[in-house]
Amino acid sequence: MIQIFNLYKVYPDNHPALTDINLHIKKGDFVFATGPSGAGKTTLIKLIFCAERATRGQIIVNGINLAKIKKSGISYLRRNIGVVFQDFKLLNNRTAYENIVFALEVTGARRKEIKRKAWQVLKLVGLQNRLDATPLGLSGGEQQRIAIARAIVNNPTILLADEPTGNLDSEITQDIMELFKNINERGTTVVIATHNKNLAHQYSDKHILLEKGRVINPA
Amino acid sequence: MFLYRLLYFFREAFQGIKNNRFTHMVAIGTITLALLTFGIFIITVINLNQIFDDWGKRIQVIVYMDEDTSSEGIKKVKEKIINLTQTENIIYVSKERALITLKKSLHNQNGILDNLDDNPLPASFEIQLKEEYKNLQSVQAFVARVKGIDEVSDAEYGQEWLEKFSAFISMVKLVGVSIGCFLLLATIIIISNTIKLTIYSRREEIEIMKLVGATNFFIQTPFFLEGFIQGLSASLLSLGILFVSYKILISKIIIDYSLYLGYLDLIFLPQKLIIELILLGILLGLFGCAFSMGRFLKA
Ligand SMILES: Nc1ncnc2c1ncn2[C@@H]1O[C@H](COP(=O)(O)OP(=O)(O)OP(=O)(O)O)[C@@H](O)[C@H]1O
Ligand SMILES: [Mg+2]
Numbered sequence: 001m002i003q004i005f006n007l008y009k010v011y012p013d014n015h016p017a018l019t020d021i022n023l024h025i026k027k028g029d030f031v032f033a034t035g036p037s038g039a040g041k042t043t044l045i046k047l048i049f050c051a052e053r054a055t056r057g058q059i060i061v062n063g064i065n066l067a068k069i070k071k072s073g074i075s076y077l078r079r080n081i082g083v084v085f086q087d088f089k090l091l092n093n094r095t096a097y098e099n100i101v102f103a104l105e106v107t108g109a110r111r112k113e114i115k116r117k118a119w120q121v122l123k124l125v126g127l128q129n130r131l132d133a134t135p136l137g138l139s140g141g142e143q144q145r146i147a148i149a150r151a152i153v154n155n156p157t158i159l160l161a162d163e164p165t166g167n168l169d170s171e172i173t174q175d176i177m178e179l180f181k182n183i184n185e186r187g188t189t190v191v192i193a194t195h196n197k198n199l200a201h202q203y204s205d206k207h208i209l210l211e212k213g214r215v216i217n218p219a
Numbered sequence: 220m221f222l223y224r225l226l227y228f229f230r231e232a233f234q235g236i237k238n239n240r241f242t243h244m245v246a247i248g249t250i251t252l253a254l255l256t257f258g259i260f261i262i263t264v265i266n267l268n269q270i271f272d273d274w275g276k277r278i279q280v281i282v283y284m285d286e287d288t289s290s291e292g293i294k295k296v297k298e299k300i301i302n303l304t305q306t307e308n309i310i311y312v313s314k315e316r317a318l319i320t321l322k323k324s325l326h327n328q329n330g331i332l333d334n335l336d337d338n339p340l341p342a343s344f345e346i347q348l349k350e351e352y353k354n355l356q357s358v359q360a361f362v363a364r365v366k367g368i369d370e371v372s373d374a375e376y377g378q379e380w381l382e383k384f385s386a387f388i389s390m391v392k393l394v395g396v397s398i399g400c401f402l403l404l405a406t407i408i409i410i411s412n413t414i415k416l417t418i419y420s421r422r423e424e425i426e427i428m429k430l431v432g433a434t435n436f437f438i439q440t441p442f443f444l445e446g447f448i449q450g451l452s453a454s455l456l457s458l459g460i461l462f463v464s465y466k467i468l469i470s471k472i473i474i475d476y477s478l479y480l481g482y483l484d485l486i487f488l489p490q491k492l493i494i495e496l497i498l499l500g501i502l503l504g505l506f507g508c509a510f511s512m513g514r515f516l517k518a
Pocket of ligand 1: 011012013015016017035036037038039040041042043044195
């Protein structure tokens with residue numbers, strides 16, 4: 001599903017963010033990337049959905065070599081990768097329902113399909129009765145549910161999440177994690193970046209431990 | 220499906236215009252101004268050309284005879300000129316006739332001419348050329364030919380004003396083209412700035428579009444549509460202004476002009492140029508957009 005070989009990422013200011021990373025994430029895995037602040041978790045996530053390009057090495061996602069991907073290829077790759085962030089990244093001038101529709105519309109989905117799919121994911125995240133609320137009228141947990149709904153509405157094979165519960169209290173965090181687990185059980189590969197080791201241990205035994213840009217998992 | 224997408228693009232474009240009403244208005248105003256300047260120059264040049272042609276139709280060549288040409292000689296010259304292909308019609312003006320005409324035209328001060336011992340005016344021919352030869356080159360060729368005849372002392376066709384007028388039109392064209400080019404550039408820069416502002420005001424939407432895998436085509440099209448709408452509204456607006464001003468002007472100028480210089484038919488832009496002006500407006504809008512898009516998509 002996701003294979004990484006000898007990956008290096010050096011940002012323009014010559015600061016090495018990732019050094020010699022080798023990973024293999026299998027289909028259906030539920031994986032955490034953990035490590036202290038500045039370890040390179042966000043950078044790793046960004047490289048997988050092509051928000052950043054690798055300095056050296058190979059990343060292969062769904063059989064596609066990201067080093068060789070073209071601009072238009074990135075668009076189609078991203079329809080197969082859902083991404084969720086700490087700050088939700090919802091459009092505040094649109095309702096919950098419209099936020100999800102937007103993601104379908106701009107990828108050129110058919111009108112009928114849009115309605116059906118939007119309803120389906122809203123039901124899945126348990127917000128079918130809040131679809132007319134704008135993000136500012138929703139709690140943090142609800143906003144993150146909408147963001148997750150948007151991320152999975154195109155039925156991606158991979159769901160990436162960067163500190164998805166960083167802005168949420170512990171009770172809501174559990175709910176969101178259960179939702180990720182739920183999505184994973186439906187066959188989606190889930191990769192979550194977090195500095196919260198306990199949370200990672202609670203939900204999975206597959207961890208990528210990062211420190212100063214290197215994987216430090218015991219062999 | 221296609222219609223639904225088109226609807227989406229238009230909705231987004233109008234949303235963009237609505238969100239940045241003021242900047243869009245400024246942009247449309249600028250394009251309108253640029254196109255208006257173009258239009259005014261084009262109309263001016265077209266009409267000057269028209270007047271030029273019109274006056275050209277009245278061109279006649281006057282051939283002056285040597286002082287002491289015999290009536291035999293005059294006949295011979297007349298024969299020669301009639302046989303030239305360009306000649307339509309020829310009238311002989313004798314020395315006496317020329318003096319009478321001059322006296323008539325100076326009706327108030329004809330006392331001056333009464334005291335002349337001798338008639339200083341030469342005999343001449345007034346020649347009308349055939350329609351198809353009433354242009355600068357043909358007239359010049361004709362005059363050169365006639366000057367070559369022995370008994371002819373000189374021939375003229377009012378070259379001075381013809382050449383001056385010709386130079387004047389060239390200058391108007393030059394000024395028009397330079398101002399026009401400058402305005403074109405300014406317009407593109409201003410449009411590209413408005414589009415940049417809409418891009419900025421929609422950066423979150425664009426970020427999410429990229430995130431969920433919208434193609435560049437999908438991201439860009441609404442902006443190009445904005446540029447297109449700007450250009451189109453500006454061209455229609457400028458054409459409207461041009462037409463109204465033309466109608467007002469025509470009712471004033473024509474009357475004045477006709478009093479002094481004869482009948483005049485001022486023309487508006489021909490259909491072909493109207494279409495070209497609209498296309499220019501649209502092109503400007505799209506260009507301005509492409510300009511800011513290029514920079515934005517690199518980022
Ligand atoms: N755009 C950037 N330009 C330059 N350096 C960057 C950039 N993004 C991240 N870095 C640097 O790369 C290193 C890894 O950053 P990254 O954001 O991947 O860490 P992280 O593990 O996500 O940290 P956190 O837990 O604080 O989010 C850090 O030292 C950071 O300063
Ligand atoms: Mg981070």
